Amino acid sequence: MFGLTPIGDYLVSSLIQNILNGLFNNLVNQPIPQNIQISGNFINSEVRETPDSYILQIDLPGVTKEAINVKYIDNYLTLTANSDQYLKNGYGGYVRYIGNVNRSFYFEDIDGEKVDGSFENGVLKLILPKTKKQVEDK
Numbered sequence: 001m002f003g004l005t006p007i008g009d010y011l012v013s014s015l016i017q018n019i020l021n022g023l024f025n026n027l028v029n030q031p032i033p034q035n036i037q038i039s040g041n042f043i044n045s046e047v048r049e050t051p052d053s054y055i056l057q058i059d060l061p062g063v064t065k066e067a068i069n070v071k072y073i074d075n076y077l078t079l080t081a082n083s084d085q086y087l088k089n090g091y092g093g094y095v096r097y098i099g100n101v102n103r104s105f106y107f108e109d110i111d112g113e114k115v116d117g118s119f120e121n122g123v124l125k126l127i128l129p130k131t132k133k134q135v136e137d138k
Contacts, residue, residue: 043058043059043060043101043103044058044059045057045058045059045103045105046058047105052129052130053127053128053129053130054107054110054127054128054130055125055126055127055128056077056105056124056125056126056128057123057124057125057126058079058103058123058124058125058126059122059123059124060081060101060119060122060123060124061122062083062085062097062099062122063081063082063083063122064083065119067081067082067083067084068080068081068119068124069081070115070117070126072107072110072112072115072128075106075107075108075109075110076104076105076106076107077104077105077106077107077110077126077128078102078103078104078105079101079102079103079104079105079124080100080101080102081100081101082099082100083097083098083099083100084096084097084098084099085097107128109130109131110128110129110130110131111128111129111130111131114129115127115128115129116129
């Protein structure tokens, strides 16, 4: 049948080398992506119970206070937070990080009107007072 001659081997080898060099050069010369999206439940949270309340502490680095939304409906405390920031990269340009988090917690008998909280240094701290009935039962 057909066989490769030494000249044919050289041509095939040269062709493969050119293809690989072209791929490598294109990868190296491509700009770094400008948008990086992060989504999911990738946040640290801690819940502590005291005799009269729950204390919920959530780490939200890179999020502003205005981007946080907390709701307490039907015994579910739902937190949503969005982050949209530009950071300088090592090449003199900027990279945009876009992210959102959604997290729900189930708390029975919380007084939703008296929930208090603070946000400092990327840490959200919520104090969720128990209803008087739940405090008296314990």
